[in-house]
Amino acid sequence: MRQLSEKEILNHASEIAEQGYSIMEGVIDDEFRIQVLNELERLESVRPGGDIPPGPFTGFVTRRWFDLLNDADIWQQVAIHSGVMSVLPHVLGDDFLLSTMGSAVIGPGEESQMLHVDDGVYQFPRPHPNLVCNTMWALSDFTHENGATLVVPESNNWDHDPVLGEDYKTISLEMPAGSIAFVVGTCYHGAGANTTDKIRWALTINYCNGSMRQQENLMLGINPERMMTFPEELQNILGFKLCKGAGHIFASDPRQELINRYGEGSVEDEYLKQRNKLHSKRIKKEVDYSPE
Ligand SMILES: O=C(O)CCC(=O)C(=O)O
Numbered sequence: 001m002r003q004l005s006e007k008e009i010l011n012h013a014s015e016i017a018e019q020g021y022s023i024m025e026g027v028i029d030d031e032f033r034i035q036v037l038n039e040l041e042r043l044e045s046v047r048p049g050g051d052i053p054p055g056p057f058t059g060f061v062t063r064r065w066f067d068l069l070n071d072a073d074i075w076q077q078v079a080i081h082s083g084v085m086s087v088l089p090h091v092l093g094d095d096f097l098l099s100t101m102g103s104a105v106i107g108p109g110e111e112s113q114m115l116h117v118d119d120g121v122y123q124f125p126r127p128h129p130n131l132v133c134n135t136m137w138a139l140s141d142f143t144h145e146n147g148a149t150l151v152v153p154e155s156n157n158w159d160h161d162p163v164l165g166e167d168y169k170t171i172s173l174e175m176p177a178g179s180i181a182f183v184v185g186t187c188y189h190g191a192g193a194n195t196t197d198k199i200r201w202a203l204t205i206n207y208c209n210g211s212m213r214q215q216e217n218l219m220l221g222i223n224p225e226r227m228m229t230f231p232e233e234l235q236n237i238l239g240f241k242l243c244k245g246a247g248h249i250f251a252s253d254p255r256q257e258l259i260n261r262y263g264e265g266s267v268e269d270e271y272l273k274q275r276n277k278l279h280s281k282r283i284k285k286e287v288d289y290s291p292e
Contacts, residue, residue: 002027004083009207012182013090016133020156020187021173027083032074033139037201038063039072040103040139047279048104057114058160069222069230070272071229075101078205080233084135084180088207091133095243096209098218099132104191106147106200112193115152115162115170118206119185121215126159131209132185136173136227139201142181145170147194148179154190160186182200189201189215210243214241 004012004024015022028036043065050063058064069267070073079098088096140150150170154225155162162168172179173193183189185208208214218238227238239247241257249257 001032001082004086009086009090014089015077016087016091016182016184017156017274019153020188021151021153021181021183022087023179023181024083024087025176025179027081027180028139030178031172032077033178033183035074036078036137036203037139039074040105042208043071043103046276049199049283050105051279051283053283057116059106059110060112061110062191063103063105063107063292064101064268066101066216068219069218070226070269070275076230078137079237080201080231081110081135081180081205083190084182084205084207085183086231089131091130091182092207092209093115093130095241096133096207096213096236096237097210097214097239097243099206099208099212099214100202100216100218101205104136104200104202106191106194106202107173108194108197108199110191110194112147112148112150113115114164115150115168115186115190116163117186118183121162122212123178126161126247127157128184128186129209130184130186133207133214134183134185134189135205135207136183136204138175138181139178139203140177140199142173142175142200142202143181143196144174144192145194146196146198146200147192147198148172148174148184148190150190151183152188154180156184193264207237211246214239216256223269223271226261226269227266228258228262229267 012022051066054060065252071292118134152170
Protein backbone atom coordinates (compact mmCIF):
# COMPACT_ATOMS: atom_id res chain seq x y z
CA MET A 1 0.00 0.00 0.00
CA ARG A 2 1.17 3.55 -0.71
CA GLN A 3 2.49 5.22 2.43
CA LEU A 4 1.16 8.71 3.15
CA SER A 5 3.62 11.54 3.72
CA GLU A 6 3.45 13.47 7.00
CA LYS A 7 2.01 16.42 5.05
CA GLU A 8 -0.78 14.26 3.59
CA ILE A 9 -1.60 12.83 7.03
CA LEU A 10 -1.93 16.31 8.53
CA ASN A 11 -3.96 17.53 5.53
CA HIS A 12 -6.47 14.70 5.96
CA ALA A 13 -6.68 15.37 9.69
CA SER A 14 -7.36 19.07 9.16
CA GLU A 15 -9.95 18.43 6.41
CA ILE A 16 -11.75 16.00 8.71
CA ALA A 17 -11.76 18.62 11.50
CA GLU A 18 -12.97 21.39 9.20
CA GLN A 19 -15.47 19.72 6.89
CA GLY A 20 -16.15 16.33 8.54
CA TYR A 21 -14.68 14.18 5.79
CA SER A 22 -11.58 13.68 3.68
CA ILE A 23 -10.75 11.48 0.70
CA MET A 24 -7.50 9.53 0.21
CA GLU A 25 -7.15 8.48 -3.42
CA GLY A 26 -5.00 5.60 -4.71
CA VAL A 27 -4.52 3.92 -1.34
CA ILE A 28 -5.92 0.45 -2.10
CA ASP A 29 -3.64 -1.49 -4.43
CA ASP A 30 -5.52 -3.03 -7.32
CA GLU A 31 -4.42 -6.55 -6.44
CA PHE A 32 -5.63 -6.13 -2.87
CA ARG A 33 -8.90 -4.54 -4.03
CA ILE A 34 -9.58 -7.53 -6.32
CA GLN A 35 -8.82 -9.93 -3.45
CA VAL A 36 -11.38 -8.14 -1.27
CA LEU A 37 -13.94 -8.26 -4.09
CA ASN A 38 -13.30 -12.00 -4.48
CA GLU A 39 -13.79 -12.43 -0.74
CA LEU A 40 -17.14 -10.61 -0.99
CA GLU A 41 -18.14 -13.01 -3.77
CA ARG A 42 -17.17 -15.90 -1.50
CA LEU A 43 -19.28 -14.43 1.31
CA GLU A 44 -22.22 -14.24 -1.08
CA SER A 45 -21.82 -17.96 -1.73
CA VAL A 46 -21.69 -18.91 1.97
CA ARG A 47 -23.99 -16.27 3.50
CA PRO A 48 -26.18 -15.14 0.58
CA GLY A 49 -27.71 -11.68 0.68
CA GLY A 50 -25.62 -10.42 3.61
CA ASP A 51 -25.90 -10.94 7.36
CA ILE A 52 -28.92 -8.81 8.18
CA PRO A 53 -32.46 -8.82 6.82
CA PRO A 54 -33.55 -6.06 4.41
CA GLY A 55 -34.67 -2.90 6.20
CA PRO A 56 -35.32 0.79 5.61
CA PHE A 57 -32.10 2.02 7.27
CA THR A 58 -29.65 -0.67 6.21
CA GLY A 59 -31.21 -1.07 2.76
CA PHE A 60 -33.35 -3.44 0.75
CA VAL A 61 -30.82 -4.37 -1.92
CA THR A 62 -27.69 -3.61 0.08
CA ARG A 63 -25.58 -6.53 1.24
CA ARG A 64 -23.90 -6.09 4.60
CA TRP A 65 -21.64 -8.81 5.90
CA PHE A 66 -20.33 -8.54 9.46
CA ASP A 67 -18.10 -10.44 11.89
CA LEU A 68 -15.52 -10.34 9.12
CA LEU A 69 -12.51 -11.13 11.30
CA ASN A 70 -13.95 -14.63 11.57
CA ASP A 71 -13.81 -14.91 7.78
CA ALA A 72 -10.77 -14.80 5.46
CA ASP A 73 -7.41 -13.51 6.73
CA ILE A 74 -7.59 -10.56 4.33
CA TRP A 75 -9.94 -8.76 6.76
CA GLN A 76 -7.11 -8.54 9.27
CA GLN A 77 -5.17 -6.44 6.74
CA VAL A 78 -8.22 -4.34 5.88
CA ALA A 79 -8.65 -3.35 9.54
CA ILE A 80 -5.09 -2.03 9.82
CA HIS A 81 -4.73 -0.25 6.48
CA SER A 82 -1.57 1.84 6.85
CA GLY A 83 -3.08 5.14 5.60
CA VAL A 84 -6.05 4.81 7.92
CA MET A 85 -3.83 3.86 10.85
CA SER A 86 -1.64 6.93 10.27
CA VAL A 87 -4.50 9.46 10.14
CA LEU A 88 -6.78 8.14 12.90
CA PRO A 89 -4.57 9.05 15.89
CA HIS A 90 -5.05 12.68 14.82
CA VAL A 91 -8.82 12.24 14.84
CA LEU A 92 -9.57 9.81 17.69
CA GLY A 93 -6.40 9.92 19.79
CA ASP A 94 -3.65 7.31 20.06
CA ASP A 95 -5.73 4.65 21.81
CA PHE A 96 -8.47 4.35 19.19
CA LEU A 97 -10.16 1.00 18.63
CA LEU A 98 -11.71 -0.87 15.76
CA SER A 99 -15.46 -0.50 16.31
CA THR A 100 -17.20 -2.40 13.51
CA MET A 101 -16.34 -3.75 10.07
CA GLY A 102 -18.91 -4.35 7.38
CA SER A 103 -19.56 -4.34 3.68
CA ALA A 104 -21.92 -1.83 2.06
CA VAL A 105 -22.57 -3.43 -1.32
CA ILE A 106 -25.36 -1.35 -2.80
CA GLY A 107 -27.43 -2.95 -5.52
CA PRO A 108 -29.19 -1.18 -8.42
CA GLY A 109 -32.39 0.58 -7.42
CA GLU A 110 -31.47 1.10 -3.75
CA GLU A 111 -32.90 4.34 -2.38
CA SER A 112 -30.79 6.83 -0.47
CA GLN A 113 -30.21 6.10 3.19
CA MET A 114 -31.53 8.37 5.92
CA LEU A 115 -28.92 10.96 6.91
CA HIS A 116 -27.46 10.05 10.27
CA VAL A 117 -24.36 10.36 12.44
CA ASP A 118 -22.28 7.33 13.35
CA ASP A 119 -21.69 8.41 16.93
CA GLY A 120 -25.49 8.66 17.45
CA VAL A 121 -25.13 5.19 18.95
CA TYR A 122 -23.68 6.81 22.10
CA GLN A 123 -26.36 9.51 22.48
CA PHE A 124 -23.91 12.06 23.91
CA PRO A 125 -24.84 15.74 23.76
CA ARG A 126 -22.86 17.79 21.25
CA PRO A 127 -20.31 19.26 21.12
CA HIS A 128 -18.11 16.43 22.32
CA PRO A 129 -14.66 15.10 21.42
CA ASN A 130 -14.45 12.87 18.37
CA LEU A 131 -15.86 9.48 19.36
CA VAL A 132 -16.10 7.73 16.00
CA CYS A 133 -14.53 7.87 12.56
CA ASN A 134 -15.84 5.81 9.67
CA THR A 135 -13.78 4.87 6.63
CA MET A 136 -15.62 4.19 3.38
CA TRP A 137 -13.65 1.93 1.04
CA ALA A 138 -14.43 2.46 -2.63
CA LEU A 139 -13.93 -1.00 -4.17
CA SER A 140 -15.56 0.31 -7.34
CA ASP A 141 -15.86 3.95 -8.48
CA PHE A 142 -18.12 6.04 -6.24
CA THR A 143 -20.35 8.28 -8.37
CA HIS A 144 -23.38 10.39 -7.56
CA GLU A 145 -25.43 8.03 -9.75
CA ASN A 146 -24.35 4.76 -8.13
CA GLY A 147 -24.86 5.87 -4.54
CA ALA A 148 -21.62 7.51 -3.42
CA THR A 149 -21.88 8.43 0.25
CA LEU A 150 -23.73 11.73 0.77
CA VAL A 151 -22.31 14.11 3.38
CA VAL A 152 -23.37 17.47 4.75
CA PRO A 153 -20.09 19.44 4.77
CA GLU A 154 -19.17 21.06 8.11
CA SER A 155 -22.13 19.47 9.91
CA ASN A 156 -19.53 17.93 12.23
CA ASN A 157 -19.23 21.35 13.82
CA TRP A 158 -22.95 21.80 14.47
CA ASP A 159 -24.33 21.46 17.98
CA HIS A 160 -27.09 18.94 17.26
CA ASP A 161 -27.67 15.64 15.46
CA PRO A 162 -29.67 15.63 12.20
CA VAL A 163 -33.38 16.31 12.51
CA LEU A 164 -35.58 13.72 10.84
CA GLY A 165 -37.36 15.14 7.77
CA GLU A 166 -35.14 18.24 7.56
CA ASP A 167 -33.75 19.07 4.11
CA TYR A 168 -29.94 19.26 4.26
CA LYS A 169 -27.59 20.32 1.49
CA THR A 170 -25.49 17.28 0.70
CA ILE A 171 -22.60 16.54 -1.61
CA SER A 172 -21.62 13.12 -2.98
CA LEU A 173 -18.24 11.71 -2.03
CA GLU A 174 -17.30 10.84 -5.60
CA MET A 175 -13.99 9.01 -5.77
CA PRO A 176 -12.25 6.47 -7.98
CA ALA A 177 -12.03 2.81 -7.02
CA GLY A 178 -9.05 2.36 -4.71
CA SER A 179 -9.89 5.41 -2.55
CA ILE A 180 -10.88 5.57 1.11
CA ALA A 181 -12.98 8.39 2.57
CA PHE A 182 -12.93 9.31 6.25
CA VAL A 183 -16.25 10.47 7.69
CA VAL A 184 -16.06 11.63 11.29
CA GLY A 185 -18.81 10.42 13.65
CA THR A 186 -20.46 13.84 14.00
CA CYS A 187 -20.78 14.45 10.24
CA TYR A 188 -24.28 13.98 8.78
CA HIS A 189 -24.11 11.38 6.06
CA GLY A 190 -25.79 8.38 4.44
CA ALA A 191 -25.46 6.17 1.40
CA GLY A 192 -26.76 7.76 -1.81
CA ALA A 193 -29.38 6.22 -4.10
CA ASN A 194 -28.08 3.80 -6.70
CA THR A 195 -29.89 4.79 -9.90
CA THR A 196 -27.57 2.77 -12.16
CA ASP A 197 -27.77 -0.88 -13.19
CA LYS A 198 -24.42 -1.63 -11.54
CA ILE A 199 -23.39 -2.52 -8.00
CA ARG A 200 -21.55 -0.02 -5.80
CA TRP A 201 -18.94 -2.15 -4.03
CA ALA A 202 -17.81 -0.74 -0.69
CA LEU A 203 -16.68 -1.45 2.83
CA THR A 204 -17.46 0.59 5.88
CA ILE A 205 -14.77 0.17 8.53
CA ASN A 206 -15.57 2.09 11.66
CA TYR A 207 -13.22 3.06 14.52
CA CYS A 208 -13.91 4.65 17.90
CA ASN A 209 -12.16 6.57 20.63
CA GLY A 210 -10.50 4.12 23.04
CA SER A 211 -12.82 5.19 25.86
CA MET A 212 -15.94 4.08 24.00
CA ARG A 213 -17.61 0.71 23.74
CA GLN A 214 -17.01 -0.94 20.36
CA GLN A 215 -20.15 -1.16 18.25
CA GLU A 216 -19.55 -4.74 17.15
CA ASN A 217 -18.81 -7.07 20.07
CA LEU A 218 -15.41 -8.01 18.71
CA MET A 219 -13.96 -9.22 22.01
CA LEU A 220 -16.77 -11.74 22.49
CA GLY A 221 -17.29 -12.60 18.84
CA ILE A 222 -13.77 -13.79 18.08
CA ASN A 223 -12.23 -16.74 19.87
CA PRO A 224 -9.33 -15.34 22.00
CA GLU A 225 -7.05 -18.12 20.77
CA ARG A 226 -7.71 -16.98 17.24
CA MET A 227 -7.05 -13.34 18.18
CA MET A 228 -3.61 -14.39 19.46
CA THR A 229 -2.64 -15.20 15.87
CA PHE A 230 -3.58 -11.71 14.60
CA PRO A 231 -0.96 -9.00 13.89
CA GLU A 232 -0.07 -7.04 17.02
CA GLU A 233 -1.33 -3.80 15.47
CA LEU A 234 -4.75 -5.40 15.02
CA GLN A 235 -4.72 -6.89 18.53
CA ASN A 236 -4.09 -3.38 19.86
CA ILE A 237 -7.15 -1.91 18.17
CA LEU A 238 -9.29 -4.85 19.27
CA GLY A 239 -8.51 -3.99 22.91
CA PHE A 240 -5.26 -5.80 23.75
CA LYS A 241 -3.87 -2.69 25.37
CA LEU A 242 -4.85 -0.16 27.97
CA CYS A 243 -6.59 3.11 27.19
CA LYS A 244 -5.82 5.55 29.99
CA GLY A 245 -6.11 2.74 32.55
CA ALA A 246 -9.28 1.22 31.06
CA GLY A 247 -9.27 -2.35 29.78
CA HIS A 248 -6.87 -3.78 32.34
CA ILE A 249 -6.41 -7.29 33.70
CA PHE A 250 -4.79 -7.41 37.18
CA ALA A 251 -4.36 -3.63 36.89
CA SER A 252 -1.84 -4.27 34.12
CA ASP A 253 -1.64 -4.37 30.39
CA PRO A 254 -4.01 -7.18 29.29
CA ARG A 255 -1.65 -8.52 26.63
CA GLN A 256 0.59 -10.28 29.15
CA GLU A 257 -2.31 -12.16 30.75
CA LEU A 258 -3.60 -13.19 27.31
CA ILE A 259 -0.15 -14.55 26.46
CA ASN A 260 -0.03 -16.41 29.81
CA ARG A 261 -3.39 -17.94 29.11
CA TYR A 262 -3.45 -18.61 25.36
CA GLY A 263 0.21 -18.57 24.33
CA GLU A 264 0.60 -18.17 20.58
CA GLY A 265 -3.02 -19.15 20.06
CA SER A 266 -4.51 -21.10 17.20
CA VAL A 267 -6.49 -20.36 14.06
CA GLU A 268 -8.65 -23.42 14.73
CA ASP A 269 -12.13 -22.60 16.03
CA GLU A 270 -14.65 -25.45 15.95
CA TYR A 271 -17.59 -23.05 15.98
CA LEU A 272 -16.53 -21.49 12.67
CA LYS A 273 -17.37 -24.79 10.96
CA GLN A 274 -21.06 -24.33 11.69
CA ARG A 275 -21.24 -20.53 11.70
CA ASN A 276 -22.26 -20.21 8.04
CA LYS A 277 -24.80 -23.01 8.37
CA LEU A 278 -26.74 -20.85 10.84
CA HIS A 279 -26.99 -18.02 8.32
CA SER A 280 -30.59 -18.53 7.22
CA LYS A 281 -31.79 -18.82 10.83
CA ARG A 282 -29.82 -15.73 11.80
CA ILE A 283 -31.24 -13.47 9.11
CA LYS A 284 -34.85 -14.48 9.75
CA LYS A 285 -34.66 -12.78 13.11
CA GLU A 286 -36.10 -9.27 12.85
CA VAL A 287 -33.30 -6.98 13.98
CA ASP A 288 -33.84 -3.25 13.81
CA TYR A 289 -30.53 -1.44 13.41
CA SER A 290 -32.10 1.98 12.89
CA PRO A 291 -30.95 4.72 15.23
CA GLU A 292 -33.48 5.50 17.97
O1 LIG B 1 -22.69 3.17 2.36
C1 LIG B 1 -22.54 4.38 2.54
O2 LIG B 1 -22.21 5.15 1.65
C2 LIG B 1 -22.72 4.94 3.93
C3 LIG B 1 -22.93 3.85 4.93
C4 LIG B 1 -23.43 4.34 6.22
O3 LIG B 1 -23.37 5.48 6.55
C5 LIG B 1 -24.00 3.38 7.14
O4 LIG B 1 -24.26 2.25 6.75
O5 LIG B 1 -24.25 3.76 8.30
